[in-house]
Amino acid sequence: MAADGSSRRVDTGEVVSVLRRMLAENGRDYLGYYALAVLCLVAFAVTTAFTAYIMRDIVDQLFAERRKDLILLICGAVVVAFGVRGLASYGQAVLLAKIGNNLVARYQRRIFDQLMRLGVGFYTSTRSGQLAARINENVTGIRDILSMTLTAIARDAVSLIALVGVMVYQDPVLSVIALVIGPPILVSVNYLMRRLRRATREAVEVNSRLIGAMQEATQGITIVKAFTMEQLLSDKISSLIDSAEARANRIARISERMTPITEFLAGFAVAGVIGYAGYRAAVAQVPPGAVISFITALLLAYEPAKRLARVQANLERALVNARMIYEILDIEPQQGDRPGAGEISVDKGDVVFRDVEFAYAEGPPVLRGVSFRAEAGKTTAIVGSSGAGKSTLIALLQRFYDPTGGAIEIDGQNIGAVTKRSLRGAIAYVSQQPYLFEGSIRDNIRYGRPDATDVEVEEAARLAQATDFIALQPQGWDTLVGENGVTLSGGQRQRLSIARAILRDAPILLLDEATSALDNESEAKVQQALDTVMKGRTTLVIAHRLSTVVNADHIVVLEQGRLIEEGTHRSLLVKPGGAYARFHFMQDRTGEVVEVAAPKSSRRKSGGTR
Template sequence: MSLTKPDERGLVVRLLKRIIAENGRLFLRQYSVAIVCLVLVAATTAFLAWIMRDVIDEIFVKQNRSAIVTLPVVVFLAFAVRGLATYGQGVILARIGNNIVARYQRRLFAHLTELSVDFFSENRSAHLAARINQNVSGIRDTLNLTVTTLARDVLSLIFLVFVMIYQDPVLSGIALLAGPPIALMIGGLARKLRSATRQSIDLNARVLASMQEAAQGISVVKAFTMEKPLRERIERLIVAAEERSNRIATITERTTPVTEIVAGLAIAGVIAYSGYRAIVYGYSPGSMFAFITALLFAYDPARRLAKLQVQLERALVNAQMIYEILDLEPRQSDRPGAPELAVTGGEVVFEDVGFSYYRNEPVLRGLDFVAPAGKTTAVIGASGGGKSTLVALLQRFYDVEAGRILIDGQDISTVTKRSLRQKIAYVPQSPYLFEGTIRDNIRLGRPDATDAEIEEAARLAQAEEFIVTQPNGYDTPLGENGVTLSGGQRQRLSIARALVRDAPILLLDEATSALDTRSETLVQMALEEASRDRTVIVVAHRLSTIVGADQILVVDGGRIVERGTHGELVDRQEGHYARFYGLQGREGRDPAARALADTVRP
């Protein structure tokens, strides 16, 4: 962010105020100690330049024997204090910086888990993770740059300039002529750096995200021989990221030659003029040496200050991108003072519910049905009919646009999301397993579950038979998303996780679609046992799995077009359900019917 434009200057000031307000008071004591150390560094640096006059005049000119003892001791003590202070501020600022990074990582993760599902639908997770990884250090760098600049570099420069002016005002004027041209150049470079830095962050995030996606989908990559096109795509991103990084390096380092040349001219001029005065007019060599020492010591803080705006620009761009995420408001937020959901029976009612993901493209249109408490309601229909949307709305992953959803007479939009979801156990169509052991993944359903309850849930889900064959049984670590397990095994662990939750409402979104015939039969028996005294809503893939449902709803075009029991719906010869059932019933005998059934399956 350029500091020259009024609107951008205001943005920088707001960012700095926010960063300091969020972190300054928390680390006030540590920063105070670090600032004291930095002041000592600045003071001892100026003192070393100051003492050079006495070193030259007293020892080399006047040949004062007592000074041979005292002055070296003083110089040694100054260096010792400077070294210890540098160590102290370095360790303190590093610890503060690491704590800031950890705090913002925790804060970001907590905030991301509060954001709505639609945020993750609109943003690629791999790109988001890579971007956060790059941005999170921006706030730490901003604070550290600000503290070290004010407490060390600015004070060092002020002290050293004071020494220079005290020793020789004329030479000081010559040396300080280097400041204005360097400041003008830095202002121009900072303006160019803002957009380049943001582009570089986005490109590097895309590179890391593409690599992560390729690793996650490696079996598909190899199965479809996608190695070459993926390599070419990532190569283009890497080249673009490299070019952008090179541009940033060019802009950032452009300060170095100009600073060196201008500073070199100033120092050379000072040496020439002071030497001329010492030779021609007999000026004290001690004063000249002290002045030149102060000038050389001042070069490092002046050079760092020259680069400050460029470095701060990059840090603030990263900080701003972090705050762009932290400032996002969840779209499904709880109402102020929202009560918790109280489930007595578990009756679920959809009243004239309408919903669309995109404007003018409705998915549900006036959906009306009642899922009785303690009963099983199955939902079938063609793909895109709104079955999975129904399940997502019941969990408030999205808010309805029309109508309302009730559980035991309570509108779910008026209760807390947490209490709502705690009363629901969910088995998705595509199971997802997390880092950790098999036991850890099942326990995620209910963190306070005992080992006995976890093992019971695994037995009910027909998962124990393969768990005990793993190297460490329930304590076997899983690969990424359980890659070492089959699809059916992952699904059974997902079902076990839902069963251990012991919630009054059970949602099954094609939960047996990844199972073979034997596993499906076993899991179906387990689900029937687990469904007792629970309200169950199941999105069905295979009609054979829902023949015992208390009611079956056929969804088409976002509406309920048929409802009834299996027997009632089969008797309607021209109905949707009867047609689906007829096709699936002939699958094993007629390949053409099987292919047709696959096209009309929900």
Template sequence: MKKQKISLTDVHERGLVLRLLKRVFAENGRDYLGQYAVAVACLVVVSAATAFLAWIMRDVIDKIFVEQNRAILFTLPLAVFASFLVRGIATYFQGVILSRIGNNIVARYQRRLFAHLTELSVDFFGENRSAHLAARINQNVSGIRDTLNLTVTSIARDLLTLVFLIGVMILQDPVLSAIALLAGPPVAWMIASLARKLRVATRQSIDLNARVLASMQETAQGITVVKAFTMEETLRARIETLILAAEERSNRIAAITERSGPVTETVAGVAIAAVIGYSGYRAIEYGYSPGSMFAFITALLLAYDPARRLAKLQVQLERALVNAQMIYEILDLKPRQPDAPGAPTLNVSRGEVVFDKVVFGYHPGEPVLKGLSFTAPAGATTALIGASGGGKSTVIALLQRFYDSWEGRILVDGQDIAGVTKASLRGNIAYVSQQPYLFEGTIRDNIRYGRPDATDAEIEAAAELAQATEFIRTQPKGFDTPLGENGTSLSGGQRQRLSIARALVRNAPILLLDEATSALDTRSETLVQAALESVMKGRTTIVVAHRLSTIASADQILVIDGGEVVERGTHGELLARKEGLYSSFHGMQGAGTATGSP
């Protein structure tokens, strides 16, 4: 029973390998057909020139050394030189062509992966650590290139060279050829058994190396926290464990990969020794031509290298295919918030937002919003207040369709956002998060991400409104100053003001502010709040805040508790309810105690 199970597993794995190979060639083969044809032609020339070298050895020995024919003393060496020259030129061109194809394939899949990752839902990135994901992709992306190039070079160069040389051997001596070819079956059986072990070890090694790189990246990103909490030794111990595990896996892969060497060398040695012994015996006893024997042995020795590479092909191909398979595992993921087929674009005329009995949670059976219903009137400011975990930031996430609600509807001007394209929905929203994020590039670039077609004048005007111009002018190159990773050279308040400027330049009818002033000092908060109030006029604005002073002028305030609206009204109306939650929050903040961040 156990034997049958292993056999079925092998058949299944071979089926997966064949399907993966078919997919790789189907997606890429046609685009590179012309270039591969030239590379293959060069490899055929290399194979033919190698076989020619073995073939001509018979005349070299018989005509020059045995018959001592002076007439060909120049032509035969010239032919040998020409074959080496042709082989060298063909090898150069095939190497350059295959490298260019490989580099283009890597670039193609990097673009494809990035485009696909940006289409995946926010929850995917919540479930996968970004540093680990980036490290894994960095290792996997070469798998497609290696699969194609290994297959092409092995078939066009090694296999053809081996076939040509075996042809030379058979023409010279069929009996000796049969003796030499007996080495093939045992080597093939051994390689197949090693490939199965290598498949598992390679995947483990890729995961471990990705974790090592991810840990290093996370440490670099959080270096201030690392030093502040003296985490150096703890992190060194953790990464030491990962590095040792990765080293052990790499050593195992090396041991498995190289295990074919001793067996291949031993079997080949026996075959070559038997051929030399038997051919020598026939030459001594029966006077066989030394030229034919030398040509045969030359072909046999030249055939050893391509045969050895072909013996390792399955092992090398397994490693490449594991990487390719892990790339396709990402590419085959479907976004969890796809646009409905034929979905129309969102048409925003007023900007009214309605939550209609919305139920949602991040984990099955654990709803955060429990039938939440409210209306954010067009052109008015709606503020959300409440204790941590009540669902305020979840409202912001659902409105942008970072997640889809379990039940209920979210409407913008009467249009269900689940039925319109995500791009048109988000294109009508400007968003400022509580954790500002800046990208590689200049200050001007980061503001322009809000609207790529914004002019320099519009960018500078948005910065002025966000009270950011003052500190931007002090930077070495002003708006053209390059930023470090996530703008670490700037203070938290400065980063937040750039984030606000990015939202302002978008000029969208709906504005979402999720603790937009939480990172600002008192002076900056006062200035930015004044700027935001002027910008919010005429726009539908939803504000999440825990400082009541920042929302006192809101048109309506919703107190959210336990995923439901428990109070609503203006600042004055809610304070008048002396026993309400809002009044309680106001009393605590008046006493110097914050209500907690959302």
């Protein structure tokens, strides 16, 4: 996300631009609420000014002239004014809170929907912990901009104008003395705001890194403990905390610097007013009512004037947060559906890779002209050394990325020309790393097909050999799995992941080393279940263990992004010097996983010996 504007000061045009966009997106929905809030804020401002105005009559009429007939009238007016002021303050606070909370909820939904539209490539370059932290911290900026702008205009500005009007009405000369501090305050505000923008954005970035690092450390606590990383991570977090603290202190120093400036200038103004008024009262015998009313208005005007002086500092912080939210919302998905893309129609499930090439971003090619066919209703195994491009093929088939060359077809349909939703609806996927979501065991299986009945969910679990351990859970099917299934073993999580794929009942099944997290006994049970599920489905399997590979109808061997061999287990096994043959014979006596060796030609080039 661009930070090129981080050092630029906020200006009126930028605030107006963000406000215009926010009002265009949300204004109509909150028009009635805003109208009521403005009415309350204006009533608050008017009653505040009336409190200062009536001080003249209180001093002159009640105390100087002793008008008994006006006591009840003036007292009643004061009670009514304070009552209206209290109700108006309550009303505007509740209304603005309601609007603000709804705005936060609305933008949280928009952000999440946008994140769901973005492709997998976005997440490979963005740390999830920092992303979550930024969203949590930035989304309130939308609410704060609207609330601060409304209160600044409808309450503070109106209050200040009304109180200045009272001051001018009571004594124009004193008003000039009091208002002479305005220009110095404006100059000071503009100077400080130029320094606040960079500090605010840096603070947001550091805080997101801090929260993200904390989240990642707690999620990976077993690795932290296993590798005795506690002190290392504590030092790292401590450094981030120090950095966040330093930036927070800098923001406080900059934004709070307005307080001594305004207090110092206000002191001069009040002293000047008191000195001039005192001189007139002593020399010219001017009645004190107008002066008391003026000083009351001046003192009441001080708070809204101070808030208005600080509103730019507050807008600065809110604007940084709002702009960072819009930076996410404005990201164009790089892998959208083509115009006019239709629904895919999968009849047989025949999958064909035609000269497929692919590279991540600006990196080197991962796949180089890969072509093969996964026949409908049969199992195709993909084997190869780490980094050969096996998982990339599976990712391309699901359109997590689009090929940089060539095409992938299902039943003769180019998958790039159909909607991603319909394509993925025809595919069931079991990843190497099983992932479970917040909720119960039943909920996690049902994600495979949300409209499935409990009977279908339980049948899928039975086929995945998961019912035995589910029955032992404290609440059975309703047991909460914890964060990413932390309460379950790796093998149990994988079996629930397999059950989810079984429940999807899709014509194409993708297994990315689906049994890698299971022990031998569990693997045998799950493999038996998978054998049943795979019948009649086009299945692509990434696996190293021969228990999966030997029974495949077709085997594809990849090396450094190229297809170097393909055939059946038997045909590849007898191929002289073949990579698959070495893969088979390098399995040790216990059947542990051994990756495909590099082809003999590449080993010789690198200086290796057979």
